[in-house]
Amino acid sequence: MNLILHVWRQNGPNDKGRLDQYEAKNVSPDSSFLEMLDEVNEDLIKKGQIPIEFDHDCREGICGTCSQVINGIPHGPDKLVTTCQLHMRKFKDGDHIYIEPWRSKAFPIIKDLVTDRNALDRIIQAYGYTSTHTGGVADGNAMLVPKVAADEAMDAAACIGCGACVAACPNASAMLFTSAKVSQLALLPQGKAEAAKRVKAMVEQMDSEGFGNCTNHYECQAACPKGISVSFISRMNREMMKALPQ
């Protein structure tokens, strides 16, 4: 099939940026979205032009690197996939496709579709861990973990840190991301000891990075390629309530 692409091009954080138009010809429906862009880039290089820069790495939906707003939706029209796992069979011959970077004040644009998402790393640095030392820990079975807690913790832990939740939110809120880590560690006995300090530190960092607050649009959950539930935001709020008097 043949497609018309409208791609955001921006030569760095201080450039104004613009949507440029490209043709993608003879695209196989079995190819992935990024493979389609690879072909467009190969053509651009052969013409001596500068290809479209985009972030990507594992191309199997787990590293969380790829990050494109496709036709207004982070990671595009398919449900529960990252951009790299979106396949061209989801599009029709002759379609116009608009491709933009993540849009959020906290994610400055580096070039074209590449953004700086280190604000998310700094939220984890704030307290997204248990303060465990290497070595000298108890046997893995010393503390039992109820299966429901382990399963729910895993649901939260499935977050890949791509930032689609932020890009989808009208407030550019990072509540889904932050709450997933808060919840994972609060659900497990190993994380409970520091739960109160953790939630306060992570929320404080989240606010200081310039992310907005949650006003219950649930766009984050709809865009999340791993299906992280907004119920974790409720859990984070409860954890915060518990933590406040301390």
Added chain:
Amino acid sequence: MILDGKCPTGPIQDSWDKHRFDMKLVNPANKRKYKILVVGTGLAGGAAAASLGELGYNVEAFCYQDSARRAHSIAAQGGINAAKNYPNDGDSIYRLFYDTIKGGDFRAREADVWRLAQVSNNIIDQCVAQGVPFARDYAGYLDTRSFGGAQVSRTFYARGQTGQQLLLGAYQALMRQIKVGTVKLHARREMLDLVVVDGVAKGITVRNLVSGEIESHWGDAVILATGGYMNVFYLSTNAMGCSVTATWKAAKKGAFFANPCYTQIHPTCIPQTGDHQSKLTLMSESLRNDGRCWVPKKKEDCEKKAADIPEDDRDYYLERKYPSFGNLAPRDIASRAAKEQCDDERGVGPGKRGVYLDFQSSIDRVGENTIAERYGNLFQMYEKITDENAYKQPMRIYPAPHYAMGGLWIDYNCMSNLPGLFVLGEANFSVHGANRLGASALMQGLADGYFVIPNTIAHYLVGVAPGAVKADHPEFKKSVDEVQGQVDTLLSINGTKTVSEFHRELGKIMWENVGMARSEESLNFALKKIPELREEFWQNVKVTGSKAEVNSQIENAGRVADFLEFSALLTKDALTREESCGGHFRVEHQTADGEAMRDDENFTYVAAWEFKGNDKEPELHKEPLKFDNIKLAVRSYK
């Protein structure tokens, strides 16, 4: 030169404990005076950087990704082995040791493998304490499952995302150290050279992938945890950015490269669909717990739908050939068996390069819900890529390049022949021999990072004056000039072929001639073609844009340039090793029924190659392998 791994002597059960006692320690007050550079933030690098920072060393970590959390360890699906024997099914440290040596086809060092098996249990405890949400049973205990090459259930898992969860555990430990200031992270930096001063590793040269600037970083020790080189085949299960560059640059500075021909082709990957394809996707080996591999018995059935082929006309070839291990035969054996069926024109799917992995009998036995609970995310991933529902029809799978057992040569302390250069995880060669067992890569990465290097690096540092060589040493400037020179050359060639086109061509040469079946003829053919392609690359590659910005063409061109050199060494090693073992299969050396035939008399050694220049033959150094505890035997899974 005959190499010595400097393994401890005496009873193997006490070897690691005794060695730890015999090594020197660095006084806690002195640790902060030493600067250690860690390249790569996967399981090995992330765990090492976090643990060394916590011990008080001054650590700087580097990764090419935008965040330390994205290293390709994250993609490991199935699980991590440990000899806990929680299921009471006969496991022990000795059995894990034995299985790993045998699984590696008797081409690994006993002492290193023993240590790995011994610390495997500590890893599980460590990860649980970090909040890794391992699967639990209803009583709240840790659950396990089975993997290839073992008859016990010793694989711990977190759904189909075990690598992700273990990496996030290490990443979070690393983030904690960054916050307290013991570790400084340099993301979006790619190591492009090792700086060696008077034969000792003293620093690295990196490219800042955002600004394009070439930077020097000095350290009292350099740790490479930069993963494997399977993208030499172009299509592999590795991430797009995985390359041989860091280890190859070290090899060009004098570090020996060991056993590069030991490459693992993973049996269960989604088959290739067309030329547009940029990578292959793995389907976890854990699927073989419940999936059965088969192809039609009759060639004429290959075009039919799977459901239309009656049970009697299906050839469950792994169960037929290896009745005692069946579908859980090790990877090298399962991959070759799949290739055999397809070579026999009984493959299925597009191009007939595929076999079925069928879950129907398991679904009938335990129900679709249980299968979905075990592998739901894998079935979903399969559907997104192929548009097929594997609950309703069998998966189609085919082997794909996956893991490199070979890597830089190291001694028992994980130090290369260059003093001060340490190598961890997939980047080194040490424990997997000629074939890695499933769920052992995660184990090795974390063992090296959490429990080995924090002990062994001290023994080296004690003899080093901290900060004696810094980035103002002339060797750093020389290295920067070389790296900058290569970038400038790449931009100036302005030829007609893109970097990807060269990479694809190299991959084709390697896959067809140095892949699952290698012969003297095919290897010599590759050794003729590779230098031709390399020469063409340096005359005809096209890289556009400029160097002082994000330019992924420069990144990829550098990686492919290194693959074009390294591939010749891999091929040379395969040609020299006149035997079949593990992932290295020479068609001249096989039994009557097509099994690999080792030559223990002549090849029970580690081949460590010294680079002498692209126009010169590399020099082979041998490290003889001794088996004092496990008797060398024909590896049988029948």
